[in-house]
Amino acid sequence: MNLTPLRFTVNGKPCAVEVPPGSYLLDVLRDNLGQLEVKEACDEGECGACTVLVDGEPVDSCIYFCAQAQRRAVTTAAGLAEGDTLHPVQQAFVDHGAVQCGFCTPGFVVAAAALLDENPSPTEAEVRTALAGNLCRCTGYTNIVRAVVAAGERATEDPIA
Amino acid sequence: MPEPECEDRRHVGRPVVRGDAIAKVTGQFEYGVDVSKPGMLHAKVRRSEIQHGLLRRVDVTAAKAMNGVHAVLTGGDIGDFRASRFVRDEPILAKDRVRYHGEPVAVVAAETPAIAEAAAALIEVDYEPLPAVNSVTDALAPDAPLLHPDWESYWAAPVVRRSGNILNHASLQRGDVDGIFAGAARVFEDTYVTQMVHQASLEGRVAIAEVEPGGGVHVTSSHQYPFGLRQDLSDILHLPLESIRVSATGHGGGFGGKLYAGVEPYCVLLAQHTGRPVRLAYTREEELIATSPRMGATVHLRTAVDASGRLLARDATVHYDCGAYSESSPVVVGIALLALPGPYRWEALRVNSYAVYTNKANCGSFRGPGAPQVVFAGESQLDQIAGELGVDPLRLRLDNAVRDGDLGPTGQVLTGVSLTETLHRAADAIGWTEKAGANRGKGLACCWWTTTGGPSSAEIRVGGDGNVVLVTGATEIGTGAVEAGLVQICADELGVSPDVISVRSADTATTPYDMGAQGSRTLFQAGNAVISAAADLRSQLLAATAADPGTATSLAGLARLTGKELVGTGTYTAPPTAFDESTVAGAALGAFNDPSFSTHACEVQVDPDTGEVRLERYVAVQDVGRVINPTYAAGQISGGAVQGIGQALFEDLHYHDGRVANPNFTDYKLPTIADVPPVETILVEQPSIHGPYGAKGVGEPSIIPAAPAIANAVADAVGVRVRELPITGERVMRAQ
Numbered sequence: 001m002n003l004t005p006l007r008f009t010v011n012g013k014p015c016a017v018e019v020p021p022g023s024y025l026l027d028v029l030r031d032n033l034g035q036l037e038v039k040e041a042c043d044e045g046e047c048g049a050c051t052v053l054v055d056g057e058p059v060d061s062c063i064y065f066c067a068q069a070q071r072r073a074v075t076t077a078a079g080l081a082e083g084d085t086l087h088p089v090q091q092a093f094v095d096h097g098a099v100q101c102g103f104c105t106p107g108f109v110v111a112a113a114a115l116l117d118e119n120p121s122p123t124e125a126e127v128r129t130a131l132a133g134n135l136c137r138c139t140g141y142t143n144i145v146r147a148v149v150a151a152g153e154r155a156t157e158d159p160i161a
Numbered sequence: 162m163p164e165p166e167c168e169d170r171r172h173v174g175r176p177v178v179r180g181d182a183i184a185k186v187t188g189q190f191e192y193g194v195d196v197s198k199p200g201m202l203h204a205k206v207r208r209s210e211i212q213h214g215l216l217r218r219v220d221v222t223a224a225k226a227m228n229g230v231h232a233v234l235t236g237g238d239i240g241d242f243r244a245s246r247f248v249r250d251e252p253i254l255a256k257d258r259v260r261y262h263g264e265p266v267a268v269v270a271a272e273t274p275a276i277a278e279a280a281a282a283l284i285e286v287d288y289e290p291l292p293a294v295n296s297v298t299d300a301l302a303p304d305a306p307l308l309h310p311d312w313e314s315y316w317a318a319p320v321v322r323r324s325g326n327i328l329n330h331a332s333l334q335r336g337d338v339d340g341i342f343a344g345a346a347r348v349f350e351d352t353y354v355t356q357m358v359h360q361a362s363l364e365g366r367v368a369i370a371e372v373e374p375g376g377g378v379h380v381t382s383s384h385q386y387p388f389g390l391r392q393d394l395s396d397i398l399h400l401p402l403e404s405i406r407v408s409a410t411g412h413g414g415g416f417g418g419k420l421y422a423g424v425e426p427y428c429v430l431l432a433q434h435t436g437r438p439v440r441l442a443y444t445r446e447e448e449l450i451a452t453s454p455r456m457g458a459t460v461h462l463r464t465a466v467d468a469s470g471r472l473l474a475r476d477a478t479v480h481y482d483c484g485a486y487s488e489s490s491p492v493v494v495g496i497a498l499l500a501l502p503g504p505y506r507w508e509a510l511r512v513n514s515y516a517v518y519t520n521k522a523n524c525g526s527f528r529g530p531g532a533p534q535v536v537f538a539g540e541s542q543l544d545q546i547a548g549e550l551g552v553d554p555l556r557l558r559l560d561n562a563v564r565d566g567d568l569g570p571t572g573q574v575l576t577g578v579s580l581t582e583t584l585h586r587a588a589d590a591i592g593w594t595e596k597a598g599a600n601r602g603k604g605l606a607c608c609w610w611t612t613t614g615g616p617s618s619a620e621i622r623v624g625g626d627g628n629v630v631l632v633t634g635a636t637e638i639g640t641g642a643v644e645a646g647l648v649q650i651c652a653d654e655l656g657v658s659p660d661v662i663s664v665r666s667a668d669t670a671t672t673p674y675d676m677g678a679q680g681s682r683t684l685f686q687a688g689n690a691v692i693s694a695a696a697d698l699r700s701q702l703l704a705a706t707a708a709d710p711g712t713a714t715s716l717a718g719l720a721r722l723t724g725k726e727l728v729g730t731g732t733y734t735a736p737p738t739a740f741d742e743s744t745v746a747g748a749a750l751g752a753f754n755d756p757s758f759s760t761h762a763c764e765v766q767v768d769p770d771t772g773e774v775r776l777e778r779y780v781a782v783q784d785v786g787r788v789i790n791p792t793y794a795a796g797q798i799s800g801g802a803v804q805g806i807g808q809a810l811f812e813d814l815h816y817h818d819g820r821v822a823n824p825n826f827t828d829y830k831l832p833t834i835a836d837v838p839p840v841e842t843i844l845v846e847q848p849s850i851h852g853p854y855g856a857k858g859v860g861e862p863s864i865i866p867a868a869p870a871i872a873n874a875v876a877d878a879v880g881v882r883v884r885e886l887p888i889t890g891e892r893v894m895r896a897q
Binding site (some may be wrong): 036037038039040041042043044046047050058074076077078080081086090091094095096097099100101102104105106109117124127128129131132133134135136137138139140141143145147161 | 176178179181182183185187188189190191192194195290320360361362363364365409412413414416444447463638639640792793795796797799802803804825827828831833834836837839840842855
């Protein structure tokens with residue numbers, strides 16, 4: 001089978017893979033690169049569990065060709081924290097009880113981080129619109145919304161964050 | 162390290178952060194789907210393409226010949242291996258017939274998932290189709306084909322009452338029902354229909370089995386009840402219990418869907434045949450067509466009242482459409498006897514609840530099993546009664562609400578009753594007396610629910626460094642009951658900080674028995690086991706101090722002095738709740754243990770042109786007995802409420818032409834963050850008798866009152882009574 005050589009970064013680390021044409025980014029991240037924090041739950045771009053950032057934009061990696069990531073920067077939930085310091089969204093998820101089973105959490109936190117990059121202090125309604133592509137079956141979303149709004153306020157208060 | 166005994170002793174009742182939170186937000190937490198074993202093979206199930214028929218030929222020649230295929234098993238290749246726990250009616254691979262579209266016919270193990278899938282597709286299956294039974298009505302028709310012609314030969318638990326296509330008939334009879342109906346001022350009679358809905362945990366079923374050098378089997382599974390799975394595997398595969406080890410992995414959701422053997426028997430059989438570890442993970446489509454959703458139901462409900470709105474008697478017939486095989490259905494239909502009357506005073510009750518076989522995927526347990534169906538009927542009809550009599554629905558409920566000392570439906574004496582408080586709190590929060598605007602309406606609904614019993618155990622190990630290991634067979638399903646709740650209880654009982662406590666849980670080989678994450682029971686039952694284990698440790702400390710006064714003032718100090726790890730052990734089994742056994746038959750559960758009480762209230766906006774219902778506000782008031790962790794208690798209630806909202810407005814696992822028509826998340830519509838308002842949670846604390854610090858079970862009730870609360874709000878908004886779920890715009894328009 002023809003393999004396509006691809007280069008991109010994952011959480012800042014350069015990666016080179018050779019994969020069949022048509023490989024999805026999710027499968028390459030999990031199976032070739034061991035990035036198990038990227039989750040699969042629907043395999044058709046409906047649930048957002050597999051969300052990663054490509055050059056800062058959230059994508060459903062289960063329906064995103066790996067080739068589209070060529071020479072771009074992929075960020076997963078494992079790449080949001082700075083050393084031991086959680087990203088403000090991650091810290092807010094911890095503080096506000098936005099995590100239950102946690103299977104949707106890696107997708108939610110990267111999608112929320114992308115939202116805050118674009119809109120540092122979103123309203124509740126803006127959070128609900130922006131994260132409508134991510135399903136959670138445990139929390140009823142109440143604490144997720146609370147966490148993202150709080151992380152936004154924190155980001156606004158502290159320009160370094 | 163600092164002496165942990167100096168820490169604040171009060172952690173129960175506070176929002177202590179769960180121990181797994183950071184691993185989950187950074188993605189480092191390991192779920193079932195993340196586990197792999199060296200040399201592992203991958204399995205794939207070949208499923209029936211037809212709904213009902215005889216198996217004429219299963220030809221695996223081509224599949225077996227494929228490169229990379231290690232084993233192909235059909236029903237003919239294996240023993241008489243049957244599930245389930247209450248009726249052994251399900252061959253794990255079809256033998257002579259298939260009874261639903263998607264039923265496992267064969268299973269393949271191969272080097273890669275792609276090879277396994279390709280090989281499964283090469284298996285040739287010839288069927289002789291049989292007429293299909295698509296509904297309860299079909300199944301109960303006089304000339305209906307029997308789905309299980311040999312049903313009388315199946316082993317069944319003694320409590321189950323079967324007859325042909327009826328898998329169980331549970332019944333409740335108390336008082337002179339017919340006499341009261343004959344003399345009642347008003348009788349209301351309606352039929353309500355609920356749909357099949359799926360747990361839809363984001364992580365599907367996944368397991369790995371490997372045969373160990375001594376011949377034992379080790380199963381690693383994303384399972385809610387490892388000790389139950391071990392028993393299932395022993396019963397189904399005729400293996401000695403002690404030869405099986407089950408280790409639960411991290412959980413990506415369960416909600417009742419992972420309480421029985423699912424993928425695991427196939428993994429074990431294939432591991433035995435190949436000598437290699439075998440992994441099987443279901444796709445989303447397999448989850449939706451062939452696992453155990455909540456059964457749809459038809460509820461025929463008659464209620465007798467006096468002219469003032471006092472409830473007198475209820476007479477209900479409930480048919481649950483349970484699919485082709487039993488799983489937990491025989492037990493679930495018995496729960497209707499307790500859930501359907503609701504938390505109200507009745508002079509007489511009659512409930513006949515039937516589990517009925519149909520040619521659909523077998524149904525099972527889903528959060529609050531059996532209850533949302535019948536509570537939708539009961540609480541909807543209460544509002545109709547209130548409307549007809551000109552009584553405020555809140556007033557009607559308050560006037561008929563049970564109080565402490567009243568008897569439950571089967572004669573249990575009720576204690577810790579808080580229904581009226583939940584009603585008042587919910588009504589105040591939603592602004593019950595303020596009229597909603599045009600096309601807007603408010604509704605409320607109540608329920609009561611059990612705290613499931615069954616044994617739990619715990620060990621607490623204290624090392625000389627003051628570190629504590631809490632060992633429990635309980636399973637952290639995601640609620641925080643183990644990773645926060647049990648840790649908080651352990652911390653307070655020992656007088657240490659939660660930071661020094663680590664948890665080891667849910668492994669049949671290394672942790673003591675627990676009856677699993679089911680029935681709102683974990684924090685209640687395992688919490689009491691932790692209290693008992695801590696008491697054991699304290700008595701060891703006291704004994705040592707008495708023997709040698711002044712030497713040991715703390716557990717860590719004692720451990721340091723004796724130079725060995727201290728181990729406290731505890732078990733707990735809730736005492737059974739007494740009830741009048743002459744009132745019920747066919748029910749495994751005759752009473753609700755340490756019951757909780759809930760009221761939900763909401764406000765909706767109905768689009769007058771499309772009938773679309775938009776939820777504007779949602780209030781969930783629940784009596785949790787005693788709050789152990791307010792963040793996670795409220796979080797569970799919010800999550801359950803939104804699952805209930807999903808059943809009320811969106812979700813419908815829909816059969817068309819004998820198969821699930823929407824086996825994916827595009828067409829099976831789960832509520833998104835944009836579909837729902839925040840759930841405004843109010844925790845009421847009316848202590849239970851037996852719970853740790855008075856806690857009651859929290860997990861399940863919040864899914865139960867959502868649909869009728871919304872249906873009642875829709876009726877308030879536009880005067881339309883929708884008696885079938887989900888409440889789609891089309892149903893609202895057609896009901897006008």
